[in-house]
Structures are given as structure tokens and as C-alpha cells.
Amino acid sequence: MKDRYILAFETSCDETSVAVLKNDDQLLSNVIASQIESHKRFGGVVPEVASRHHVEVITACIEEALEEAGITEADVTAVAVTYGPGLVGALLVGLAAAKAFAWAHGLPLIPVNHMAGHLMAAQSVPLEFPLLALLVSGGHTELVYVSEAGDYKIVGETRDDAVGEAYDKVGRVMGLTYPAGREIDQLAHQGDDIYDFPRAMIKEDNLEFSFSGLKSAFINLHHNAQQKGESLSNADLSASFQAAVLDILMAKTKKALEKYPVKTLVVAGGVAANQGLRERLASEITDVKVIIPPLRLCGDNAGMIAYASVSEWNKENFAGWDLNAKPSLAFEGIE
Ligand code: KG4
Ligand code: ZN
16 A cells, blocks of 8 residues: 555644654654743733744745655655644634645645644553543643544543643743743642642532632732742642642543543643653553553644544545634534
8 A cells, every 4th residue: 555644744733743643553753843932921822922933834844854864855655734723813824724735736635633743742642542631731721531533522521721721821930931820830849739729629529620719729829929029939839729639630631531432542732741740540440451652642643633633534525725713713522
């Protein structure tokens, strides 16, 4: 059979990324151009700046991805692209580039949901279905039931902030640079859990999350201390915040595993890079196989989009040239 080479594009937020996947499982290249330096001084991603950066670097990313993979444009057999969720202007840059490439070479265009990408980044090891996934990123916190590759159903999600968003907001209050998740994780390992932050809905018998109360409690504590001229230790604040976050994530994940008894749990998305979360999963979830993508595939990257496109390609779920960005694209709920 002829070799299959998928050229995948990811531009939903602040990473411009292009990857090449050979024969469904060999990731030959995964070029990631991060714009974080440009957004740091604003304390978050500025959509207009993000779109402009994507335009500037996307062509170079395509060339580099092909070169690193050791193939030419003519070898590519399909094009995959993130069409949502994400920032509309940012998504449109990847869509325009992917469509132009596919059209010029007469190739099928495969539309991919960014969250399916995060989940299928775990495909770097073979997955067994059905499985449950805990997806934790800057924009999402959700539990997803996956009966087979390509069939994703939400069984629980956050009512307000995403967990990564909460990390970034409390990081800003502590004066850390954006995105703060990684630094808070490191600080948490140096401090003590001495502040009793709320663990919203932890005892409730549902699979919903809420992080806005935790964020407000953190901000209030910090603000009150500042007004009294006291300075709190960022390490202890981080340890206490992270302990609350992990208690919530672990409790809801365990509840989901009780309700949907599967043999595999995937934990993915930017926050899956969290060392504290990895430690708790390893010590507390022992009767289910836990798969976490390698660190380089946890953050936004086109490799995960390529992996997620395989099942869509097999179903011949191709898009027309009118494929548009869907900033609020979401998985369906379970019946
Ligand atoms: O998935 P991702 O790269 O982008 C989105 O699709 O949102 O996730 C980015 C988020 C940021 O909020 C960042 O602070 C968080 O992931 N993050 C972490 C860690 N590394 C990245 N949060 C907690 N602990 C980490 N080690
Ligand atoms: Zn993401």
C-alpha cells in the first residue's frame, strides 16, 4: 500500500504548529513556533497579535515540517487542520494555509476538533477503547467518554473557569509571568499546603467542576494580606492552591471511573504536564491504565491534530473548501 503522509496544522491559540504523520503512527516532525514571548508582557494572549504572528511564521513552519520529515510537498497524501475551538482569527490562518495546500495538491482536507487533538496525543501509545479522558487545558476542563477513536462524548465539565485559566489568574496575582501553570507547579513542590482553599462541589454526586470560587478565595486572601502589609509565601500559596485543584480533579475523575468503568484513563491537555497531578494519578489510580501524552505533546501542537485526524480520514470525514472556523466547537454530551 502507498505510504500515507498527513500534513497537520494547529493555530488555535498562541502556538503555530505544523506536523507530518506517516502511516498513522509515525510522527516524523512536529514544528512548534511559540509566541509566548510576545504575549507575556500583556499577561495573556492578545488575539490580534496571535493572528499576525501565525501569518508571519506559518509558511516557514510548513517548510521546516516537510524538511524535518524528509519528504516533499508531492509526498503528502492528506491535510488535517484544527477548525475549533479557539480564537477565530488565529484559527482562520491555519485554515487558509491548510486549504491552500490541499487545494493546490488536490488532497483531502480533514477537519479536527482541537480537544480531540489533545485527547488523541495519547495515541503515541496504542489506545484501547472504550476509555475515559480528563482534558485539562487553558480553555477547557472536561471528562470525556470515548467509545472508539473519533466518538467523543462529554460526561462532565467546568461550570466556569478552566483549570489552566485558574492557574494563570492566580499566577498573575502572585506576580508570576504568563502562562504560570508550570511555575506554580514547581513552587508547589517547595511550599506547604497551609491555606484551606475551597474544593467546590467535591462531595456532590455529579461530574461537574467549578474553579471560580477557588480563584476568588485565593485573590481575597492575597488582597487582605497586602492591605495589612503582610507578605505571603508564593510557595505556600502555590502548594495550597495546587492541593485544592488536585483534590477536585482526582475526586471527579474517580467518580467518573465509577460511573463509566473502563480500563484506560487518558489525561491530556496543557495542565497534564503538571507534576503534582502525575504523582497523584500514579499513586491513587491503580486499577485502571493511566495514559498521559509525553510532555512535548501535552501543550498545543500539530502532532496531536495529525493523530486525531486518522479516525476522521478512515471515516472519510472530509471538509469542503467552505470549511469555516468554529471558535466554540464542543463535543456533544452523552445521552
Ligand atoms: O493545552 P494548552 O497548551 O493550551 C490550551 O489549549 O489552552 O494549555 C495551556 C495551559 C495554561 O493555562 C498553562 O498555565 C497550563 O496549561 N499549564 C500548566 C502546566 N503547564 C502548562 N498548568 C499546571 N501545571 C503545569 N505544569
Ligand atoms: Zn490546547
